Amino acid sequence: xxxxxxxxxxxxxxxLYIYVKQRQEEVIRILDAYKVQYELIDxxxxxxxxxxxxxxxxxxxxxxxxxxxxxxxxxDFEMFHKAKENKEILKFLKME
Numbered sequence: 032x033x034x035x036x037x038x039x040x041x042x043x044x045x046x047l048y049i050y051v052k053q054r055q056e057e058v059i060r061i062l063d064a065y066k067v068q069y070e071l072i073d074x075x076x077x078x079x080x081x082x083x084x085x086x087x088x089x090x091x092x093x094x095x096x097x098x099x100x101x102x103x104x105x106x107d108f109e110m111f112h113k114a115k116e117n118k119e120i121l122k123f124l125k126m127e
Contacts, residue, residue: 038062038069038105038124041084041097045075048094054108055096061111065120100125 040062042055062069074081074095085093088104098105105111105124114123121127 037101038067039072039099039101040069041072041074041080041095041099043075043095044073046095051094051096058096058098058108058111061115061120067120067124067126098124 040055040058043051046052046055059069059071072080072084074084084095084097085091087099087102088097088107093107096108096111098107098111103125106114111120111123114120
């Protein structure tokens with residue numbers, strides 16, 4: 032199933048935290064398995080991008096990955112993981 036919508040994933044390509052890298056990789060792996068098209072937005076390119084992500088999620092200390100469908104916030108990794116466990120990825124992504 033391919034998406035005609037725009038799924039955006041905020042990531043941090045230079046993160047020193049292994050758990051952040053693992054979570055990002057898991058989100059990407061699952062979306063690839065579902066054949067969902069997405070765009071990665073790397074917060075390490077500028078402080079402005081990091082601030083934009085945190086403003087959009089209304090959490091001043093939010094860490095990637097953060098997932099959006101267009102401008103609509105889908106959730107963070109914990110929410111994504113719960114949706115995966117419940118086999119509700121497409122619902123989580125607001126694609127159904």
